[in-house]
Amino acid sequence: GTILAIESSCDETSASVVKNGTVLSNIVSTQEVHQKYGGVVPELASRAHQKNILPVVSAALDDAGVEKKDLDAVAFTKGPGLLGALLVGTSFAKGMAMALDIPLIGVNHMQAHILAHFIDDPKPNFPFLCLTVSGGHTQLVVVHSPLNMEIVGETIDDAVGEAFDKTAKIMGLDYPGGPLIDKYAKEGDPLKYEFPNVNIPEYNFSFSGIKTAFLNFLRKESQKDENFVKDNMADLCASIQYTLIKILMKKLIKASKDLNIKEIGIAGGVSANSSLRNTILEEGKKRGWNVFIPEFEHCTDNAAMIAMAAHYQYEGKDFEALNTSPNPRLKFTGSEK
Ligand code: ATP
Numbered sequence: 001g002t003i004l005a006i007e008s009s010c011d012e013t014s015a016s017v018v019k020n021g022t023v024l025s026n027i028v029s030t031q032e033v034h035q036k037y038g039g040v041v042p043e044l045a046s047r048a049h050q051k052n053i054l055p056v057v058s059a060a061l062d063d064a065g066v067e068k069k070d071l072d073a074v075a076f077t078k079g080p081g082l083l084g085a086l087l088v089g090t091s092f093a094k095g096m097a098m099a100l101d102i103p104l105i106g107v108n109h110m111q112a113h114i115l116a117h118f119i120d121d122p123k124p125n126f127p128f129l130c131l132t133v134s135g136g137h138t139q140l141v142v143v144h145s146p147l148n149m150e151i152v153g154e155t156i157d158d159a160v161g162e163a164f165d166k167t168a169k170i171m172g173l174d175y176p177g178g179p180l181i182d183k184y185a186k187e188g189d190p191l192k193y194e195f196p197n198v199n200i201p202e203y204n205f206s207f208s209g210i211k212t213a214f215l216n217f218l219r220k221e222s223q224k225d226e227n228f229v230k231d232n233m234a235d236l237c238a239s240i241q242y243t244l245i246k247i248l249m250k251k252l253i254k255a256s257k258d259l260n261i262k263e264i265g266i267a268g269g270v271s272a273n274s275s276l277r278n279t280i281l282e283e284g285k286k287r288g289w290n291v292f293i294p295e296f297e298h299c300t301d302n303a304a305m306i307a308m309a310a311h312y313q314y315e316g317k318d319f320e321a322l323n324t325s326p327n328p329r330l331k332f333t334g335s336e337k
């Protein structure tokens, strides 16, 4: 089947075409209006999606060399995400499905982040253990098959992407701060500053304490020296990044050992982080893991991953009623979406 997929859960408007499991196009328009606000402003996100969706969809079809009449289904991100943002993609997809009289497919955004691993070869074998690290989620997921996934651990408070973005904001960096911390950290000493990391049971994570410790530390140091942050930016970035990655790796290693899974992957926006990518490759070499890291463009939000999920759902005839609505808190447990 040939499927058009639309992603609009947060601040990327994206569309992709997949044909029989091969991604033919992936157009991503990143909204820049949020930069100066230090985070995504939901109202502005919805408005930007409305403005971008038609040109982004047209470009995805053009790029794939596919016409609307060739489509067998239309997919959209059903959740989780911002309600107003999700509504734009959902309504657009519904309209197209109705006009073209083709089925509608509702995709779980977090499952799709993981299915980014199935866009390119080599693909992981099952069971596959995936650490999903994004702006809103931090999860350890056992993937039994493309649509049968089980969350074995997750954050009890902030997501790791949020920890990157909030510590960056504390240092006065623009949103999203994750990529900037990655950049400045390259010149810094990861062991210069130490931040406490509380022990959370099982395969769960906690990041809100680190953010507070970081804020308190910077306040104290800045009182003594007002240029403290500016003069130590690289070391601060390297140290906070090192701490965050250490927390992630500890739980990933524990889960891999306990569950005896050596097919290991990372997914979500933070998997674009160069140090996390290197760390997991090194760790994998030591431990005999088969490590999977998506292409950069498939880490942060994109419709190619939605298209991939839609491909599997299409094969299983997992369609959505035309009166469906998005679910900002959509969960997945087991084979459910
Ligand atoms: P979710 O997928 O949980 O709904 P989201 O869709 O907003 O949240 P993504 O687009 O997957 O999240 O990821 C965005 C996050 O990835 C942001 O927190 C951003 O700072 C982070 N990020 C992107 N690139 C990097 C990088 N190189 N280093 C660290 N963090 C990064």
Ligand code: MG
Residues within 6 Å of the ligand: 010, 011, 012, 135, 300, 301
């Ligand atoms: Mg985003």
Ligand code: FE
Residues within 6 Å of the ligand: 109, 113, 134, 135, 268, 269, 300, 301
């Ligand atoms: Fe995402």
